[in-house]
Amino acid sequence: MNARSEMLNLIRSRKAGYSLPQPFYVDQDFFDLDLELIWYRDWLFAGHDCELAKPGSYFTMQVGAYPIVVLRDRDGAIRAFHNSCRHRGSRVCSAERGVAAKLVCPYHQWTYNLDGSLAFARQMGEDFDRSLHSLKPVACESVAGYIFVCLAAEPPAFAPFSDLMRPYFAPHNLADAKIAFQSTIVEKGNWKLVWENNRECYHCAGSHPELCKTYSESPNVTGVAGGGEDPEMANHWARCEAAGLPAQFRMHDSGQFRAIRAPLLRDAESYTMNGARAVARGLSDGVAAERIGALMLFNYPTTWNHVLIDHAVTFRVMPIGPNETAVTTKWLVHKDAVEGVDYDLDRLTHVWTQTNNQDRRIVEENALGIRSPAYEPGPYSPLQEGGVIQFVDWYARSVEERLGGAGRGHVRRVA
Ligand code: FES
Numbered sequence: 001m002n003a004r005s006e007m008l009n010l011i012r013s014r015k016a017g018y019s020l021p022q023p024f025y026v027d028q029d030f031f032d033l034d035l036e037l038i039w040y041r042d043w044l045f046a047g048h049d050c051e052l053a054k055p056g057s058y059f060t061m062q063v064g065a066y067p068i069v070v071l072r073d074r075d076g077a078i079r080a081f082h083n084s085c086r087h088r089g090s091r092v093c094s095a096e097r098g099v100a101a102k103l104v105c106p107y108h109q110w111t112y113n114l115d116g117s118l119a120f121a122r123q124m125g126e127d128f129d130r131s132l133h134s135l136k137p138v139a140c141e142s143v144a145g146y147i148f149v150c151l152a153a154e155p156p157a158f159a160p161f162s163d164l165m166r167p168y169f170a171p172h173n174l175a176d177a178k179i180a181f182q183s184t185i186v187e188k189g190n191w192k193l194v195w196e197n198n199r200e201c202y203h204c205a206g207s208h209p210e211l212c213k214t215y216s217e218s219p220n221v222t223g224v225a226g227g228g229e230d231p232e233m234a235n236h237w238a239r240c241e242a243a244g245l246p247a248q249f250r251m252h253d254s255g256q257f258r259a260i261r262a263p264l265l266r267d268a269e270s271y272t273m274n275g276a277r278a279v280a281r282g283l284s285d286g287v288a289a290e291r292i293g294a295l296m297l298f299n300y301p302t303t304w305n306h307v308l309i310d311h312a313v314t315f316r317v318m319p320i321g322p323n324e325t326a327v328t329t330k331w332l333v334h335k336d337a338v339e340g341v342d343y344d345l346d347r348l349t350h351v352w353t354q355t356n357n358q359d360r361r362i363v364e365e366n367a368l369g370i371r372s373p374a375y376e377p378g379p380y381s382p383l384q385e386g387g388v389i390q391f392v393d394w395y396a397r398s399v400e401e402r403l404g405g406a407g408r409g410h411v412r413r414v415a
């Protein structure tokens with residue numbers, strides 16, 4: 001049996017509400033199918049507008065087999081290209097980030113304009129047509145300070161996502177913020193284990209003493225069932241919305257993305273040990289309300305986010321191999337906030353640096369245990385792990401439809 005039919009069989013025979021069979025977490029062929037069916041088809045969070053401050057600013061990323069460069073062009077537009085030279089294929093940009101007036105391939109110095117067109121290629125003869133050798137574009141969209149790319153030749157519509165998240169995020173002005181700090185950790189576990197761990201707080205009390213000082217373990221906060229029947233949540237939404245900040249739980253029909261603004265414990269304002277703000281200067285000049293809690297967004301398969309009154313923490317998940325996933329965390333603050341004056345970097349990053357490390361260990365232990373021949377799928381808690389059930393259902397539905405030839409239908413439905 002080939003991997004496609006094996007995957008389809010296992011998806012169709014899986015027990016709902018249970019973790020997935022072992023190959024989904026460990027198998028190289030299944031990982032390759034994840035890349036093909038999910039990562040090469042869906043919109044992926046790449047980075048932030050504010051990382052590309054001026055024309056010529058760029059950053060690079062690797063999605064499965066595809067190196068990509070994302071840049072700001074001369075007109076200020078954000079674009080993405082396949083980072084593969086149209087001469088003999090060398091990576092054109094090898095640095096993680098930089099600023100360049102033109103992109104020069106290090107191999108034979110073919111030189112590209114910021115719109116991807118080939119500006120110069122030495123000694124290619126009279127018949128050489130430069131216009132046929134532009135860098136290949138990658139679909140790229142930016143919304144409320146977030147840049148997304150999609151490798152599909154025909155990407156699913158971006159509007160359903162941007163329409164949902166823009167009103168929640170626009171007031172926080174992330175397009176004009178700055179990255180105070182970023183870190184990338186590699187977790188030795190499958191990308192789905194990273195997500196499963198993220199989508200529940202069943203583990204929080206036992207693992208996250210720092211986060212639990214301010215973040216509620218309630219499934220109403222982490223979960224995917226709304227939470228409006230909880231009076232504290234309903235109250236919070238009403239108060240934030242009266243202040244012009246969309247807050248109510250909203251999830252797209254596809255289950256792929258969700259936004260919600262939830263209160264922090266004991267009216268905490270930030271993810272710090274005592275709940276006080278970590279940054280004296282507010283994240284956005286346009287948000288005056290107090291005790292706005294955490295605006296949270298997930299968009300499978302690449303990102304979850306928390307936006308607070310004084311800073312934002314954004315996360316990008318990137319699969320490296322069946323048993324390896326990179327998680328990049330960025331702390332965003334007001335662009336004029338000054339380190340050492342408005343904030344102390346250790347205090348700003350402490351809670352999530354600890355939390356990330358704790359989660360890394362959790363995911364790695366989970367991955368080791370799943371590799372045991374004795375592993376069999378176990379039941380998720382319906383009370384505490386509704387978010388995990390929802391993620392796994394989204395994954396299983398996406399994979400089944402796309403494997404079964406009905407994938408285009410799913411893409412259209414997301415659209
Ligand atoms: S491979 Fe890029 S210039 Fe030759």
Ligand SMILES: [Fe+2]
Pocket residue numbers: 197198203204207208355358359
């Ligand atoms: Fe965690």
